[in-house]
Amino acid sequence: MRRLLSCLFLLLAVPVAAQDEGIVAGLSQNRVAIDATFVGSEILVFGAVKRETPIPEGELGVIVVIEGPSGPVTVRRKERIAGIWVNSDSVVVNDAPAFYAIATSGPFDDVLNEEANKARLVSIDESVWIMDRADRDDEKAFADAVIRIREEEGLYSLAEETVLLAEETLFSTAVTLPSNLVEGLYSARIYLTREGNVVSDHISYVSVHKVGLERWIYNLAHDLPLVYGLLSLAIAIAAGYLASTAFRLFSRG
Amino acid sequence: MQIYLPIAEVSVNAFLLFGLGGIVGILSGMFGVGGGFLMTPLLFMIGIPPAVAVATGTNQIVASSISGVLAHLKRKTVDLKMGLVLLSGGLVGAGLGVQLFAYLRSIGQVDLLVTLSYVVFLGIIGFLMLVESVRALLRSRRMAAPKRRKHNWVHALPFKTKFRTSGLYISAIPPILVGFSVGVLAAIMGVGGGFIMVPAMIYILGMPTKVVVGTSLFQIIFVAAFTTLMHAWENHTVDLGLAVLLIVGGVIGAQVGARIGLRIKAEQTRILLALLVVGVCLNLAMDLLLEPDELYSIGREG
Numbered sequence: 001m002r003r004l005l006s007c008l009f010l011l012l013a014v015p016v017a018a019q020d021e022g023i024v025a026g027l028s029q030n031r032v033a034i035d036a037t038f039v040g041s042e043i044l045v046f047g048a049v050k051r052e053t054p055i056p057e058g059e060l061g062v063i064v065v066i067e068g069p070s071g072p073v074t075v076r077r078k079e080r081i082a083g084i085w086v087n088s089d090s091v092v093v094n095d096a097p098a099f100y101a102i103a104t105s106g107p108f109d110d111v112l113n114e115e116a117n118k119a120r121l122v123s124i125d126e127s128v129w130i131m132d133r134a135d136r137d138d139e140k141a142f143a144d145a146v147i148r149i150r151e152e153e154g155l156y157s158l159a160e161e162t163v164l165l166a167e168e169t170l171f172s173t174a175v176t177l178p179s180n181l182v183e184g185l186y187s188a189r190i191y192l193t194r195e196g197n198v199v200s201d202h203i204s205y206v207s208v209h210k211v212g213l214e215r216w217i218y219n220l221a222h223d224l225p226l227v228y229g230l231l232s233l234a235i236a237i238a239a240g241y242l243a244s245t246a247f248r249l250f251s252r253g
Numbered sequence: 254m255q256i257y258l259p260i261a262e263v264s265v266n267a268f269l270l271f272g273l274g275g276i277v278g279i280l281s282g283m284f285g286v287g288g289g290f291l292m293t294p295l296l297f298m299i300g301i302p303p304a305v306a307v308a309t310g311t312n313q314i315v316a317s318s319i320s321g322v323l324a325h326l327k328r329k330t331v332d333l334k335m336g337l338v339l340l341s342g343g344l345v346g347a348g349l350g351v352q353l354f355a356y357l358r359s360i361g362q363v364d365l366l367v368t369l370s371y372v373v374f375l376g377i378i379g380f381l382m383l384v385e386s387v388r389a390l391l392r393s394r395r396m397a398a399p400k401r402r403k404h405n406w407v408h409a410l411p412f413k414t415k416f417r418t419s420g421l422y423i424s425a426i427p428p429i430l431v432g433f434s435v436g437v438l439a440a441i442m443g444v445g446g447g448f449i450m451v452p453a454m455i456y457i458l459g460m461p462t463k464v465v466v467g468t469s470l471f472q473i474i475f476v477a478a479f480t481t482l483m484h485a486w487e488n489h490t491v492d493l494g495l496a497v498l499l500i501v502g503g504v505i506g507a508q509v510g511a512r513i514g515l516r517i518k519a520e521q522t523r524i525l526l527a528l529l530v531v532g533v534c535l536n537l538a539m540d541l542l543l544e545p546d547e548l549y550s551i552g553r554e555g
Contacts, residue, residue, distance in 0.1 A: 034257055036494070037256065075551055076550050077548050078548045078549075078550075084541040084542060085540075085541055085543075145547075145548075145549030145551075146549075146551060148549075149547065149550075150551075179263065179264030180262065180300075183262075214494075218259045218260065225489055226486055228491070228493075229481060229482040229486055229491065232485060232491050232496055233312070233315060235496070236312050236315040236316035236478075236496070236500055239320075239497075239504050240317065240318070240320040240504050241319060241320075243504030243505055244319070244320045244323035244324055244508065247505075247508040248327070
C-alpha cells in the first residue's frame with residue numbers, strides 16, 4: 001500500500017528520465033507449487049543490461065529483491081511482572097512482508113545510496129513499517145523485532161555480493177525460498193545502479209501456491225469447516241479402531 | 254522424509270511426527286491420559302504454530318483414546334456408567350470453557366493463562382500424586398494387602414448411584430462436578446484433560462486405579478472430539494496432514510502402552526505419571542520465570 005503510494009509519488013514528482021541503460025531480465029520460474037513434499041525452492045534471477053550508447057562512467061551495481069505478500073502483524077513484548085514474564089506491550093506493525101530477500105552485487109551501502117534506498121523502499125528496515133503515532137517513542141524496537149525474528153526464521157535476508165556481474169552487462173543470482181513459505185504473489189524487483197543512484201528498474205512476479213492434496217485440504221478446511229472437522233474425526237476414529245483390531249488379531253495369532 | 258503441512262504451512266520431518274505420536278500414544282495407553290499436555294508443548298518445540306498444534310493435538314487424542322479404550326473394553330476395565338456421568342458434566346464444561354477461551358482471547362493474555370493453568374494444575378496434581386504414590390508404594394512393601402476404604406464428604410451427598418464396575422455406591426453429584434470442571438479446564442488448556450481427570454477419579458471419587466484409566470479414556474474421546482470440531486469450525490486450525498502422521502504413531506503407541514500398563518504395578522504406574530507431570534510443570538514454569546532470549550513475538554495479523 002505504502003509502496004504503491006510512493007511509486008505513484010515518484011511518477012508524479014520525477015519526470016521520467018531518458019534512460020541510457022535498461023534491464024532485460026528473466027526468472028527460472030514464475031510459479032512455485034507447494035505440494036506435500038515441498039522442502040523449499042530456488043529462484044534463479046538472470047538478465048542483461050541493455051544499452052544503445054557506450055558504457056557510461058561510474059560503478060555499476062545490481063540489486064535483486066524478492067518480496068512476499070505484505071500485511072499487518074501484531075508484535076508483543078514480554079515484561080517481568082510479579083516475577084513472571086508476561087506479554088505486556090503490543091504494537092501493530094502495519095506493513096510487514098511475509099518474505100523479503102535482497103541480493104546485491106556489492107556492499108549494500110555502496111550499491112545503493114541512502115536517498116535512493118528511502119525513495120524506493122529497498123532495504124529490509126524500509127519495508128517493515130509502522131504508522132507513526134505520537135504516543136509512543138519505542139516503536140522502532142517493535143519493527144526491529146519483526147526483522148530480527150524473521151531473519152532468524154530465514155524469511156528475511158540480505159545477501160551482499162551474491163549477484164554475479166559479468167562484463168558490466170550480464171548478471172545472475174539465485175534466491176533460496178525456504179520451506180516455511182506462505183502462499184501469494186511474490187514480486188521480483190531488479191535495480192540497476194550507477195554510483196549508488198538507480199538508473200533503471202524492472203519488476204516481475206512469481207506466484208506461490210499450494211497444489212494437489214495440499215490445495216484440496218486447505219480449501220476444504222476453509223470452505224466447508226464442518227465437513228472438514230467431521231472428516232478429521234472420522235479418520236481419527238477409523239485409525240483408532242483399526243489399530244485396536246489389528247493388535248488384537250496379532251496377540252491372538 | 255520432509256512433509257509440507259497444508260494448514261500449518263511448514264515443512265517437517267514425517268518420521269519425527271510419527272515418533273512423537275508413538276511416544277505420546279504409549280503414555281496415553283499406560284496412564285489413561287490423552288497426552289495433550291505433552292503433545293502440545295512438543296509440537297510447539299518443533300515449530301508448529303500454537304493454534305494448529307492445539308487443534309490438531311485434540312484430533313490425535315481422539316484416535317489414541319479410541320485405540321486405548323477398545324483395549325481396555327476387552328479387559329472390562331471401563332466403568333461405562335461412571336464414564337457417561339462424567340461426560341454429561343464434561344460436555345457442558347467444555348462448551349462453557351470454549352466461550353471463556355474466546356473471551357480471554359479477545360482481551361489478550363490467553364497464552365499466559367494457558368501456561369499458568371498448566372503450571373498450577375500440573376504442579377499441584379503432580380506433587381500430590383508423587384507424595385501419595387510413594388506412600389502407597391512404601392505401604393505395599395510393608396504389608397501384603399493394603400485396605401483403604403475412605404469415607405469422606407463424597408459419601409454423604411444425595412442421589413446415590415451404584416457404579417458396579419468401580420465397586421462404588423456414591424452420589425452422582427461429585428462425578429458430574431468433576432466432569433464439569435475438567436471440561437472447562439480441558440477447553441481452556443486445549444487438552445483432553447486426562448491428567449486432571451485421573452487423579453480426581455482416584456483421590457476424590459475413590460475409584461480403583463485399574464478402572465480409572467479405561468474410564469478416563471472413554472470420556473476423553475468425546476471431550477476431545479467436541480473440541481476438535483469447535484476448532485475446525487471456528488478457527489480452521491486442524492491440520493489433516495499433521496493429524497494423520499500423529500495418529501498413525503499414536504494408535505500403535507496406545508496399544509503398546511495399554512499392554513505395558515498391565516505388566517507393571519499400579520503403584521509404579523502412578524509414580525511414573527507423577528514424575529512426568531512434575532517434569533512438564535517445571536519445564537513450563539521455567540519459561541515463565543527465566544528471562545526469554547527473545548522478548549518480542551509476532552502474532553497473527555492485527
